[in-house]
Amino acid sequence: MAAAAVVHAEGVVKRFGPTLALDGVRLTVRPGESHALVGRNGAGKSTLVGVLTGLHRPDAGTVHFDGAPAPAFGDTAAWRSKVACVYQKSMVVPELTVAENLFLNRFQEGERFIHWAKLRARARALLAEYGVDVDPGARAKDLAVEQRQFVEIAKALSFGARLIILDEPTAQLDARGIQRLFDKLRDLQSQGVAFLFISHHLQEVYELCTAVTVLRDARHVLTAPVQGLAKADLVAAMTGEETSVVPDWEPAPRRVREAEPLLRAEGLALEGAYEPLDFAVRPGEVVGLAGAAASGNTALGETLVGMRAPTAGAVRVRGREVRPGSVPDALEAGIGYIPEDRHRQGLVAERSVAENATLTVTDQLGRWGTVLPSRTREFAASMIRSLDIRTRGPDQPVSGLSGGNQQKVVVARALARRPHALVAIRPTAGVDVKSKEALLAVVRRVADEGRAAVIVSDELDDLRVCDRLLVLFHGRLVAEYDTGWTDRELVAAMEGVAEGTVGGERA
Template identity: 80%
Template structure:
């Protein structure tokens, strides 16, 4: 990394207001060429707003931004801005029904021709992909690519405009361990060629693995910038939250609690021979009252399919699911709800929220039959129900009527949780419940899962995030659809990761 070269980006004294809300209060950021620089903070700290300022989505009310030592292009000059900076978002921005080549050169197929020359377009795409070492067939439809391949395509497209700063916004949220490793290898290759990355993530272990510097924002203000090697995890968390974290939190599973669990009691949730062809082999589960069970595994392990089958989202090919001994109709979401299964889906954007609707409407989607007589929905009763959930889960919102799209990621996730809890479920099934939320929101959400179990119900967490799984009294590791290991609370990180990766499989 050339310290004598001008910064890839330098922002100083950036102020941004949205009405009375101060989203950025004189913040600063400097990213050097060839550097991977982490920007961390709780949801609502100002990270996304700064990205909007850098990429030209927002006009700053005060402050300066330079790229490579030159003033940022004028607000609204999209083409000039694209030549300086691009953002690869957690939710892919490629057009799924177009090919890789079409996505790479969208809106710039051939400026000097009256029609598109498809062979020439493919050749241009092959040269561009080869230049940056991206091994993808240009003729492949984007929807058929793996998640990290779509990200590589987006990065290659950004670099083709001349951008030397790439913002990565939660790039690993939908990747398994192998996908993350491939992504990080590619980022390091590009760093060696002088490309700078601004890495936004709630996964602090990834910050330590990839980045050389970190900047922390809290409550719209700059808190610190430091070399990653010079700041410990506890100090980093303290900077993000303003609080010192305890060695273990209340939602962590402990051997004492596991020992007192009544394993002889009738299981709250039981599966027998549950199977889904191509996803997971026959699986027998028994989750006792007061127990949190973890289903650990990568994206290809089949654990997500198990969670979806339990919630009625997918119809299994065989086997049974029962709650308190009552059979649940396979592949029926309404029947699963009536049986007492609450569900937190993997992707709150696509499966969890109706973005144009209010917090109250989203939180009460599963209980509309309880909000008025004879099938009606009374707005007053909806608001009353929502206020109780807002208070219970500490959802930061202006009120029940606020559109859910206006909340931070962590608070949006709490709305999804509120809906799952609205019917007082006997079983809570949560798929990667803390994806894309900050440290404090993660604690809050996992505390809710622990509370559900402690009230005598059962919970199932489906995840490959080790922090998610620490709440579990028992963890089952799946690999390619098979149960390969069982862990009691107190497992070692290395042992569980090895099992999830299929290393030293144990029956």
């Protein structure tokens, strides 16, 4: 008789208000299996992980572990004995030792004091049981990334869990670290441990996994053995049958290609993020830096605007070299910046719309270093009209706006100095469809006015506005596209499973 599935979910439905996050999803993972869960952003992967780990109570459907119903919602200890998730961002406490992390809150049952020698011995035995070669006395912050992941996996197994969910585990690893991680996962599979592997890199799915489940638009669309599944078919399942660009945007005229660049990267490199790159953005052009997690495209965008100092190369605006790693100098040179995280990097939540929108132009709002409130409100009011920001007025706290209107305030700040080049990193993240269209129209308008724009994103809708795309994978330029690319070929290039054209040659 075949062993029961480590986990079997059937007909799972989950709603968040009016949003249907999961619509009848099913998943089965068997003992010793490495099962991939893939899908584009918003497909429902994170919500399903929340259901499988007891963080979300499903509105309908069932979840079984080893043939028995899932623990009661809120019974944390029981859920820990079934499943654990190792997230992309490590959950170990960096200042504590490996032994302390492994047995946090369960040091010595029934004893008043901690016996440190015994604790380290228990940790050493646990690590040895699963073949993890890490010093129990080492501080977690001193471990390599994959070693911290091994510690988290060992901790999960010590609770009795036989299903480990790995959420983008290779995002912060180099090639050697990925290989060490995969070798350890294969060892644990031979001991009956099952893994649910979530990754944006499909070539890793083919290297590690035996089965794959695809979600799209909150629904289950495919479960199949990896062996024998064509990469093109997997990409098609992720993207659907829509394979061509919707011509919502007019591409830049060909004369743009002959103009002198406004923004240029020359041999630009950042160690551990991306290899040396040369590219230029001309007046009237929107260039997309496409790539999935850990592709290096975000780091490249942050280097362009001075958030990171490159290890080699230079950024130039209209021929002027920008001081490396200097946001003020990039601003002065004429680079506008829309950050990826508007809450952490883009807004001062307790301040007004006017104050946020004018942060980059305070030197223009009064004489001798003063800032006149009347001039601030006047300047902000013009930006509110220009970008159609829905607000009670310039004095409203920005925290009271919707996500889309908050993002428009961030855009207003970026455009306040009328930059020569605008760099936008995932500019439509977390906004509704209508706001997304409005924000992309603003970026397009910047180029249409004769300036340059760069969009850094993995969202296909963001990239449709671009005249030209550069695709990065693990820090390397792997493909270039003019307008006319299809969803399937672009996703395949970003996922590292298809060859692209770079500079007229195959990558």
